[in-house]
Amino acid sequence: MLLLDDIGGEVRRGLGHQGEQGTVNYRTIVLAETHPIFTECLLGMLGIKREYTPVLDCTTLDQMLSAAPDREDTLLFLNLDATASRGSAALTDVRKAYKHARLVLICDEADTGLAHYALGNGVDWVLYKTASVSELRSTTKRIKTGIADDITVEESDAVIERSTLYSKLANLTPKQMTILRYLRDGLLNKQIAYELSLTEATVKHHISLILKKLNCYRRTQAVAIANRMM
Structure with a gap:
């Protein structure tokens, strides 16, 4: 996925620092998620251990925006419900602060409209808490390889309408x-x-x-x- 910088130029995002077998060695993890059991399971699926990799837990959007360096080996996890008040506009705020870091949107429930909006506005991966274990493993595998998701959700009228509403709320x-x-x-x-x-x-x-x-x-x-x- 390509992002635009402040003057409209493309910011190309590669695969970061490659580890063994095509995986990315993320050096800093930033978490804005309210359920610690879920985040620990997620870190386990990613093979990330707190004793070896800095993991920063944020309770506000402001904390997240200044928590880590803007590098391709910085991995951000954002649950919009965890940051309160800003809603879908939080994605814009995060991308202004982090043009190169990788961004995962965590959704409490499946929302294809939000996924459609998010993947078109700087999010690399969307992860549903309601997903099956196999689906979570599939998503975490893609995160480990650093290959961002494309907008693959079904573009029905209902999905497009909901995505458009998220875009309006972000303003x-x-x-x-x-x-x-x-x-x-x-x-x-x-x-x-x-x-x-x-x-x-x-x-x-x-x-x-x-x-x-x-x-x-x-x-x-x-x-x-x-x-x-x-």
């Missing part, structure tokens, strides 16, 4: 994502203003921008998207 600012969550939870403008220490006029302005970015005409449409996607 929201952190403040707008927070406001959208409050809208989803049924809070009124006055309540949102109180929670965020903003004026009602500022909240209304943010909501107008949210509706525009999501291509919605009514507040209820944005709430419906939030209920589906967040």
